[in-house]
Amino acid sequence: MVAGTLKVLLIYGAVFGLVPIAVLAERRIAGFIQNRLGPNRVGPQGLLQPVADVIKLLFKEEIVPAGADRLLYLLGPFLVFAPAAFAFAVMPVGRGIQIADLGVGVLFAVAVSSFSVYGIVLGGWASNNKWSLIGGLRSSAQIVSYEVAIGLALVSVLMTTGTVHMQGIVEEQVDNGWLLLRQPLAFLIFLVAAFAETNRLPFDLPECEAELVAGYHTEYSSMKFALFFLGEYIALITASALIATLFLGGWDPVVSPGLLGPPGQAAFWGDLVSVAAFSGKVVVLVFFFIWVRWTLPRFRYDQLMALGWKVLVPLGLANIFLSAILGAFET
Amino acid sequence: MTMGRDTGETAQRTGPGRRSLLERIYLPAVIRGLVNTLGHLFKIQLITKGSAKGFTVEYPERRMPVRRGYRGEHRLKKDAQGREKCVACMMCATACPSHCIRIVGEEAPWPDRDSRPRIFEIDLLRCIYCGMCEEACPCDAIELTETFNIVATSRAEKLYTKERLLEG
DSSP: OHHHHHHHHHHHHHHHHHHHHHHHHHHHHHHHHTTSOOSOOSSGGGTTHHHHHHHHHHTSOOOOOTTOOHHHHHHHHHHHHHHHHHGGGGOOOBTTBOSOOOTTHHHHHHHHHTTHHHHHHHHHHHTTOHHHHHHHHHHHHHHHHHHHHHHHHHHHHHHHHOOOOHHHHHHHHHHHOOHHHHOHHHHHHHHHHHHHHTTOTTSOTTTOHHHHTTGGGTTOOHHHHHHHHHHHHHHHHHHHHHHHHHHSOTTOOSSOGGGGOSSSTTOHHHHHHHHHHHHHHHHHHHHHHHHHHTTSOOOOHHHHHHIIIIIIHHHHHHHHHHHHHHHHHHO | OOOOOOOGGGGGGOSTTTSOHHHHHOHHHHHHHHHHHHHHHHHHHHHHHHSSOSSOOOTTTSOOOOOTTOOOSEEEOBOTTSOBOOOOOOHHHHHOTTOOEEEEEEEOSSTTOSEEEEEEEEETTTOOOOOHHHHHOTTSOEEEOSOOOOOOSSTGGGEEOHHHHHHO
């Protein structure tokens, strides 16, 4: 019981602690990529900037627009934030270390993380603002479309590993090599769809500041806006963790599996190394997400839909057939 | 996916069917873009860490050199005896296109001139910093300095009096 509580606190503490770091990293990396410096005034190298931002947001005025549906308006940010965090409950953050060892781990993670679309749609609808509504609608169409591609990529992953158990998938990769190499097409589809799922550039059409002001969170202020923001970054970290688990070998340290030692009570240091390996992969993926954001321009809406339905879905289907044939030859 | 129409040399390639498969996949272009931004990411860090050759001038500590002939805040000059050079001839107030200079003269106590300004006010909120006052002045008494950060917290502070102008 105590150990379980400690595990929850540690894992979620780490996830929530990574958010301000990711926000700062995003802004500074954006600066460097654009030949600027980025925020570097608050604290050494701007390290205290997130603290200043949070204090500012706490003291901002809470505004509920006239004609807004109050209950749904308040519910929106929470529904974005909570599902993104839920998915971490089944994430195998280290060898044998995860909060809930569900038998249907992967399905739970994917199902729960796509739940955040409700928050975005409700927030957009309840704001009584046309920009918010358009942003919310775009988001729902986008997430539903790319959910199909994610599902198809996932099917081929599950065919290769033969399990939906999160730890099982990682252990299978430790034994037989990372899925990145054995299922490169599924990795690519999953990666592209993950950008759409987390509403990040080049697929951040729900926000799309050039045409929709700020999309679904146009009318949100103060801590409610902060909650949206937090949810966005937690979704980013969750997506990174999911990709790391499914394709990059999860907690498998790159060097050699012998580094971990045998599992069991005495393998504390080995377990710690596995957690470090997983965290390292998540950080690298978060950097990749940021890097892509400041490289690619935004897609047009029809391009986004065409990419989802005309390219990723057929590719995913083809990949399933391909892995079925390859699997049949292997056995 | 059709893109916007290009012009010039690449025009013949823009038809939807004309692109090669590699171009339509986008991935090579995406990777080229990623390499490009990664280059920028590390270049600026090397520059700013090693020397001060970065593009950014971090303002309050470092400042850009002000160009010659820059027209900033006004100042009234003094002569060798520490008296204002201005003789209240009204040339600057007449030349001023935005009518921001107000001068009220009085008799000068000194033998070398007839008058001097009792009141000399410039409303910096009206001033367009054209430098016509400096051009018009026959006594070389008014000048636009290189001070560009002219800050005030009220409108009254932007109304520069004779004393304030002589300080600069």
